[in-house]
Amino acid sequence: MAKINCIGILTSGGDSPGMNAAIRSITRSAISKGFSVKGIYRGYEGLMNDEISEFTTESVSNIIARGGTILKSARSKEFQTPEGRQKAYETIQKEGIDALVIIGGNGSLTGARIFAQEFDVPCIGLPGTIDNDLYGTDLTIGYDTTLNTIVDCVDKIRDTANSHERIFFVEVMGRDAGFLAQNSAIASGAEAAIIPEDNTDADQLEHFIGRGIRKSKNSSIVIVSESPKCGAMFYADRVKKEYPQYDVRVSILGHLQRGGSPSARDRILASRLGAGAIDAILDGQRNVMIGIRNDEVVYVPFTDAIRSDKEMNKGLIRVLDELSI
Numbered sequence: 001m002a003k004i005n006c007i008g009i010l011t012s013g014g015d016s017p018g019m020n021a022a023i024r025s026i027t028r029s030a031i032s033k034g035f036s037v038k039g040i041y042r043g044y045e046g047l048m049n050d051e052i053s054e055f056t057t058e059s060v061s062n063i064i065a066r067g068g069t070i071l072k073s074a075r076s077k078e079f080q081t082p083e084g085r086q087k088a089y090e091t092i093q094k095e096g097i098d099a100l101v102i103i104g105g106n107g108s109l110t111g112a113r114i115f116a117q118e119f120d121v122p123c124i125g126l127p128g129t130i131d132n133d134l135y136g137t138d139l140t141i142g143y144d145t146t147l148n149t150i151v152d153c154v155d156k157i158r159d160t161a162n163s164h165e166r167i168f169f170v171e172v173m174g175r176d177a178g179f180l181a182q183n184s185a186i187a188s189g190a191e192a193a194i195i196p197e198d199n200t201d202a203d204q205l206e207h208f209i210g211r212g213i214r215k216s217k218n219s220s221i222v223i224v225s226e227s228p229k230c231g232a233m234f235y236a237d238r239v240k241k242e243y244p245q246y247d248v249r250v251s252i253l254g255h256l257q258r259g260g261s262p263s264a265r266d267r268i269l270a271s272r273l274g275a276g277a278i279d280a281i282l283d284g285q286r287n288v289m290i291g292i293r294n295d296e297v298v299y300v301p302f303t304d305a306i307r308s309d310k311e312m313n314k315g316l317i318r319v320l321d322e323l324s325i
């Protein structure tokens with residue numbers, strides 16, 4: 001295998017709090033082990049268009065506490081084409097980059113997997129997504145911060161929901177995964193969560209309604225996982241129609257969930273995974289995502305990481321159910 005001297009870092013897809021802590025960790029642990037580092041801007045777009053600069057330890061000073069990503073991010077359509085990936089490879093050669101560390105979610109790691117199959121460039125992935133939907137890692141970078149942000153918002157919504165004795169449907173992100181919805185519901189004491197991993201959406205709503213909405217409560221909060229088919233608005237409309245006596249409101253939290261200073265947990269996770277990426281390169285690993293399982297750093301092949309069946313612990317569903325009577 002060709003000797004690795006220079007490591008390129010990029011962030012791709014939806015940003016997540018803690019990406020900067022990961023960039024800092026990769027940069028500093030690479031430099032301390034004798035590698036040079038290049039920062040690639042705007043994800044795969046910057047890789048194709050040569051938006052790259054040399055990184056020193058100072059390039060990553062004072063970023064550990066900042067949300068977003070100093071490298072910027074993008075969802076690149078062009079990189080999904082063979083021509084786009086060829087362009088990216090040419091930049092890599094021109095810049096003298098020997099290995100890539102990609103921080104991103106499912107789509108970004110899928111891109112890395114295809115690129116690594118086509119070209120002889122070792123690629124290491126870091127799970128950077130608020131959705132927590134990457135298989136083989138207990139946690140992804142940004143998930144904990146977002147969970148805390150949602151809980152903060154729901155606590156505030158609860159105040160006004162109580163005052164007006166209302167039912168609130170609060171829609172949260174997560175793409176096809178319900179980790180954010182289920183766990184934020186437990187942490188905020190919500191009455192129910194509607195998530196893709198459970199029964200049909202209709203069953204979940206029925207179940208909530210069947211318990212007797214607000215029989216003994218001042219307010220009810222249902223956390224709804226975003227879905228392309230039906231979101232919080234859909235359920236709210238249904239309840240409004242069938243139970244006109246209830247005062248129903250919807251709150252879609254949107255992109256505020258992705259911002260903000262990362263939690264200590266996300267900073268530590270990102271720091272460990274970033275250092276793990278450099279250890280993996282030194283170990284001769286390629287085409288793996290660095291994950292964390294039972295508090296141990298693990299290597300997860302890209303094909304496993306991007307599996308769509310990361311399981312939710314069904315115990316979480318039971319706990320919410322029992323506690324929301």
Ligand code: F6P
Nearest residue numbers: 014105129130131173174175258
């Ligand atoms: O994957 C992260 C995520 O925030 C999802 O939860 C959400 O569905 C999506 O990205 C939103 O993407 P965009 O910022 O492109 O609207």
